[in-house]
Amino acid sequence: MANLKTTFAGIQAPNPFWLASAPPTDKAYNVERAYEAGWGGVVWKTLGEDPAAVNVSSRYSATYDAKGQVVGFNNIELITDRSLEINLREIEAVKKHWPEQALVVSLMVPCVEESWKRIVKLVEETGADGLELNFGCPHGMPERGMGAAVGQVPDIVEQVTRWCKLHSRLPVIVKLTPNITDIRFSARAAKAGGADAVSLINTINSITGIDLDQMVARPIVDGKSTHGGYCGPAVKPIALNMVSEIARDPATFGLPISGIGGISNWRDAAEFIALGAGSVQVCTAAMIHGFRIVSEMKDGLSRWMDSKGYEKLEDFRGLAVANTTDWKYLNMNYKVVANINDDSCIGCGRCYISCEDTSHQAIAKLPQPDGSNRYQVIEDECVGCNLCEITCPVSACITMEQREADKPYLSWIHDERNPHREVGH
The missing domain is CATH 3.20.20.70 (Aldolase class I)
Incomplete structure (x- = not known):
């Protein structure tokens, strides 16, 4: 022990x-x-x-x-x-x-x-x-x-x-x-x-x-x-x-x-x-x-x-400290998207409602022949915010999956979209 x-x-x-x-x-x-x-x-x-x-x-x-x-x-x-x-x-x-x-x-x-x-x-x-x-x-x-x-x-x-x-x-x-x-x-x-x-x-x-x-x-x-x-x-x-x-x-x-x-x-x-x-x-x-x-x-x-x-x-004391940082140092090129497991989905629609009403309209509601609905992530619209995963009542039904980045690590300090970025570092 x-x-x-x-x-x-x-x-x-x-x-x-x-x-x-x-x-x-x-x-x-x-x-x-x-x-x-x-x-x-x-x-x-x-x-x-x-x-x-x-x-x-x-x-x-x-x-x-x-x-x-x-x-x-x-x-x-x-x-x-x-x-x-x-x-x-x-x-x-x-x-x-x-x-x-x-x-x-x-x-x-x-x-x-x-x-x-x-x-x-x-x-x-x-x-x-x-x-x-x-x-x-x-x-x-x-x-x-x-x-x-x-x-x-x-x-x-x-x-x-x-x-x-x-x-x-x-x-x-x-x-x-x-x-x-x-x-x-x-x-x-x-x-x-x-x-x-x-x-x-x-x-x-x-x-x-x-x-x-x-x-x-x-x-x-x-x-x-x-x-x-x-x-x-x-x-x-x-x-x-x-x-x-x-x-x-x-x-x-x-x-x-x-x-x-x-x-x-x-x-x-x-x-x-x-x-x-x-x-x-x-x-x-x-x-x-x-x-x-x-x-x-x-x-x-x-x-x-x-x-x-x-x-x-x-x-293990303090091991999480080094992984806690200021927002400006987070990787702007990192990307995750939601994935819905059809086998465990109960069709409640909570993910769709939350995303449609308050997020990025990144989940499609697909009517089925039996009158039920299936829900599918629109990957191009998903920003990886985690809201659907949070609202889903079924454990591990919705997971956030990493996508391979085609660009290297980039912090907001050096991001060209930042009007106050640091140049030349």
């Missing part, structure tokens, strides 16, 4: 699956049960200064797919509402009982050096393995000058990171907000401040829906609501993109990344690792399905690695 052990920012763990800082990691009871279930690490729910934060009721809402499964999860919960003293005592006890599992502590205090100095010293005394600086919480805390209010200002990201590195010997992981124009600026600032790693993404500003009877967004607190933090499978594409942006940025190349955002199974985890993540953090999937899902995650990842000949995580 493949070896799932990982060393992330100097922190060792039996596997890369960590619980993210969130309700599942708010107390010793939860964290110990998570370790028992097989999680490789946890990031303890964000600690702050006393008096502890006060939360409201209710706190969560969600979006669903056609089958009623949760695809997006929204919360307006704040950082821990338990005292700092209780949290520190439990962290110390848990680490003593579970020395092999990673235990990182998430932190958020005002942007005052003495506040950060005090809390990182207290956490260090518990024996925890590392610190995660929460610069991403998008609700409640930014109104107090913390969370995303910090993560959105690179200069402050760098400053606070530097304070923590100055006053603590523990590895410092900076958790980044996605509620920003370009995630790379915050990552560069974290690295400049001495961060040992970054984690991303934190939750996205969101309103999941409106109760049209009460005319208020969900979740509802005494007839009012507010924006919250969005997570779950729906945010995974955004998270993967932001991870890749940091992984391939020359200014942050090599900076360890903990991937977060919609990870629900082993395949999701493998995708983040392929884009350079050294560990992955899970929250929503655990909240919906319970801690035991990690068994399937570990087993699935291990079996897939075995099938590919990967003996350890480092064998």
